[in-house]
Amino acid sequence: MIAIEVKNLYFAYSAEEYVLKNINLIVNEGERVAIIGENGAGKTTLIKHFNGLLKPTKGYVKILGKDTRRHSVAELSRHVGIVFQNPEHQFFAETVEKEVAFALENFGYPKDEIEKRVNYILKYFDLQKYRDKSPFNLSEGEKKRLAIASILVYDPEILVLDEPTTGQDAIQKRKIAEIIKRLSEKGRTIIVVTHDIEFVVELFDRVIVMAEGRIIADGPTREVITNYEIIKRARLLPPQINICARLLEDLGIPSNIITVSELVEEITKVYER
């Protein structure tokens, strides 16, 4: 089934200029998709259409068949959980527990169900020990995990993460990657906006590249991020391992390598020859 369908989407904040121009996109259920592109390319504007925070100026967006123009943000949020970049933009409760329960209360879950889900998610995210602490007293990594937990607690079919790895250390990044993998195994659809190309290579099979309000590439990760023309337009750098592979091209190493293990394998082959 189609999770997200975007058709001829145009969006403008004011009459002067379109921020999104002719966006066409289909994401199937269970897919893991990364959206990359320079700052101001329209990535965040696009994901705000997925739960109806922004409504199309022209064209339409359908979430699990529901047209976002005809459904409220609250309705759509049940299916699409968006975790924004800065966790501090959403913390308000006195305790971590209440923070996590907030969405469940809004969606009208019964008390025992809330308790069950909060217990489960705090354990899942390794946050039980902070249960009665203020969200503001957590470390940066824990704050990020709490922000994700406060969305995942109601188990939306589609999860959207806006720059989840920005400002996170390697261990936190690993934990976020772990969470994404586990959710994916459960069949959830995952969309991530990021600048972290190594993160993209590790986790995503499909990459969408945006520039100046348009989608300039959409395809398998290997194909897209080894296309230097595209990568340059998105103002990114290819993965270092790919740069390395290209420098070793003379040895007969293919130029579309994107992971360390692939390169090791190729170099081993060269030695064996």
Added chain:
Amino acid sequence: MSVRIDLFKGFQFKYRETIVHKLDPRTKGLYVIICTIIALMYTSPIPILLTFITSIILVLLSRVTKEWIGTMKSIALLSIFIFIVNYFTAPYEKLNFAVTMTLRLLTLTSTFSVFFLTTSPEDFSLALLKLGVPYEYTLIFNMAIRFVPTLARDLQTVIDAQKSRGLELEKGNIMQRIRRMIPILVPLLVFEIKRSIMIAEALEARAFGALKNRTYYYEIRMKKIDWILSVIMVLTFVILIVLQLMNILPEWFYWRIPM
């Protein structure tokens, strides 16, 4: 909500190449002060109306008509309210009183609007500085203006984040709506306090307050035209006061609306 935003727009500066924009803020400040005194001093419509007309001339000269109309529109409702309240509460000369009070509001709004539409916040604080206000305070003023759009953006981000967690702002009665503001206001407040600490640190890292007397890269200067206009304004005002005291102003100047 939209009313207040329009009012704010009416005070937002945009640079244009006109004689009014180029005037020293102190000259324009003097104009605002004199207009304010005249508008508050008289209880008959003619002098206030004349003051109002001078502000319209300035609006036309400075080509900020669109923004000025925006401001005036935003106080239209308030003007009607003031008119009605004064009409029904005045003990005598009801119409005269109501008209004068409404004109007063319009004139004060108009003159202040012209001032802020043609004076950049930086120039305004430089003028305050010249008038002896300490730099710390003028900086606060400048930053307050500078951070209004930032605050608006932060507010939108917080609203988006909470709506994404199922918060519905439009539903329910007044008490419920007020309670729903908590998830919006708490993150915003915490975030802005943190931001202000960060700004303070960044300022200190750039040696803010290191010396008692700092220098300024850009300074405002009274030009010839500023002196001429200032002298004209002060003279007009003094003559008006003198004539007033000697009681030789023409009759029509004090004309009051009968009833």
